[in-house]
Amino acid sequence: MKNVSITVQEKPFNQNDIYRWLSEDHSVGATVVFVGKVRDLNLGDKVSSLYLEHYPAMTEKALIEIVDEAKSRWDIQKVSVIHRIGLLETGDEIVLVGVSSAHRKDAYAANEFIMDYLKTKAPFWKKEQTKAGERWIESRDCDQQALEKW
Template identity: 45%
Template sequence: MTRVRVQEADFDISTEVAALRADNPKVGAVACFVGTVRDLNEGNTVQAMELEHYPGMTEKALEAIAGEARDRWPGSDVLIVHRVGKLLPLDQIVLVATTAVHRAEAFESCAFVMDYLKTQAPFWKKEKTEHGEKWVDARESDDAARARWDPESKKGAEA
């Protein structure tokens, strides 16, 4: 099962994970990642962050990422809850939870979803700092993290 939500409201991790586990009695492992708003970015104090997205398009992108994870780790379930709107330091931004029969698959699928979400999901972040507001650029480290899942990039690394 795949569950994807984009919302302004906060989420409760325990409630979300309990619902995900209840759908599959064969679950032996659950891996979770919760992303939060940092209070410091590139040396600047973050006062707030605004997350924007394209409704409809964003959910389809997240569903495609979750579907790819389920194809790579058969029997797994995926939950993605991503917030939008104005967020403050320490606020929760995203929850990715995956289930699997064994822990290795749960950890791997959770990392895969998060790595793809950071590079493939249409979200835009604007940070407000003591120096004003600015859009946050994509990071090369996120692209590198996603590339590790690409069979083509593994061929180059083996050569």
Template identity: 80%
Template structure:
């Protein structure tokens, strides 16, 4: 049975405590943690901040479903998905996906799968502030294409 931590929050997360939790079981042979940050450049424009909105019940359900799908595909022991919302500045950490498993290949694959699905299927709405003003960010073809390998 896989244990999971799934959280949508405004406050920063503690990578070290999440890593310790993921790596705790003695049977863990691999722990993979991905942390995404707010970039300072997007679509050729300098970005000063990013605002993320979500509908809590819908977002949490979607994240649980993505994690459950990963659990059905790979033998993973623990999963952490932490996604921030609200106003974030460039350089701020926005998302953490962590996987622990007996073997590295399953941990890597499950981590990449969850990130690919988060980018395209999780209901977050993102608005960037640039030197040209504010704009809503649409999902990218490259993110949708990444799903095809799964």
């Protein structure tokens, strides 16, 4: 897809490189970049690491559909979605969603939409390591509720 970069990878990403790519066109008036990190606390428990798995063909299809939907709703120029997999430690960057547009409202809305849909519709399986042992992370009601506004 032209002006869309979707990557699922183990290695860390460089926010500055993504920002430069998103905003290199002189018609870009707004660039919004969201970066999510692995938290050290979840569901009241201390988290030491997070392991992410995915099924590549299914994940790629879901991410493309999410980005296509955003492009159909807002006037956006470029989109970058990077999601990491494998073993991540607390504090590690796990996801980046970047959107550029001529106008800030489109960039903000599209970015938030993509992130909200990614949280619930993209097939990533997450397992946390806590003092009590490992546990798979289930979908949360607040993530489902975030979709209702769209």
